Amino acid sequence: MPELPEVETVRRGLNQLTLHQPITSGEVLLARTVAYPFAADQFIGGLKGSTIESWIRCGKYLLAELSSSAWLGVHLRMTGQLLWLSQEEPLHKHTRVRLFFGKEQEIRFVDQRTFGKMWYIPSGVVREKIITGLGKLAIDPFAVEFTPEYLATKLAKVRRPIKTALLDQSIVAGLGNIYADEALFKSGILPTTICTNIGENQIRSLRMAIIEVLSASIAAGGTTFSNFLNVKGVNGNYGGEAWVYNRAGDPCKVCGSMIQRTKLSGRSSHFCPQCQS
DNA sequence: CTAGCGTCCTGGCCGC
DNA sequence: TGCGGCCAGGACGCTA
Numbered sequence: 001m002p003e004l005p006e007v008e009t010v011r012r013g014l015n016q017l018t019l020h021q022p023i024t025s026g027e028v029l030l031a032r033t034v035a036y037p038f039a040a041d042q043f044i045g046g047l048k049g050s051t052i053e054s055w056i057r058c059g060k061y062l063l064a065e066l067s068s069s070a071w072l073g074v075h076l077r078m079t080g081q082l083l084w085l086s087q088e089e090p091l092h093k094h095t096r097v098r099l100f101f102g103k104e105q106e107i108r109f110v111d112q113r114t115f116g117k118m119w120y121i122p123s124g125v126v127r128e129k130i131i132t133g134l135g136k137l138a139i140d141p142f143a144v145e146f147t148p149e150y151l152a153t154k155l156a157k158v159r160r161p162i163k164t165a166l167l168d169q170s171i172v173a174g175l176g177n178i179y180a181d182e183a184l185f186k187s188g189i190l191p192t193t194i195c196t197n198i199g200e201n202q203i204r205s206l207r208m209a210i211i212e213v214l215s216a217s218i219a220a221g222g223t224t225f226s227n228f229l230n231v232k233g234v235n236g237n238y239g240g241e242a243w244v245y246n247r248a249g250d251p252c253k254v255c256g257s258m259i260q261r262t263k264l265s266g267r268s269s270h271f272c273p274q275c276q277s
Numbered sequence: 278c279t280a281g282c283g284t285c286c287t288g289g290c291c292g293c
Numbered sequence: 294t295g296c297g298g299c300c301a302g303g304a305c306g307c308t309a
Binding site: 279280281282283284285286287288289290291292293 | 295296297298299300301302303304305306307308309
């Protein structure tokens, strides 16, 4: 379940390894992974001959700026992995797309549950027209515009539980189930709290908790949870530091109370009934 | 317009 | 030991 820190970890790896080398060919092994263009040969054809100038991150989306002024978009969704490998590396069972750089290396998109997507956006086409989710993204938590006032304004209109709101990419970009639970714990807010009932100080604290939790995970190279791997195929280091996520029934690391688990809009939420109110 | 639910998918795990 | 069924969740489409 790659969230902002995992996507950022992948982005940094891609920027170290994949730039300024021509994409010479490619292979689409699962057609539905390519969301645009609909024909796989047009997807590969569009990329062929370009180099990647840089990778940027928008929420959980990865975007590669190409030398042709076109863009390559990638969303890892649940289980997607972008790996920088020798082409001789045996094919993983869930290999979906391969982009070849000469005869040696490749970017290999491996995605067990096939929710991941890739897009080729031709030069001159507005990215948000092709990747509609990009147009709905909120401010990035690391942007200077992510102020307490911004978050307060966003939440002031929302009459649903804060946990549900934090998973909404149009309110905060990049949070998923793990870091939403962690940030709520750190700010002492119950996941079920209706947004309009959250005070100014709590929102201030929540904003800081979001930034701190995401920063700590990026520093650790992403989470150990799920099958997350960085571009070199190495798992992250954050799991051992989780306060509540996936710890139902275990003692709270702060007060010793038993961590609880509940369901909110179909997603599991973990919290400490003592530390969060 | 907003909120909420079902859907996509595979593999791990639980219980019988 | 085998197997059915449930669960994990990011984003989006549909419905009320």
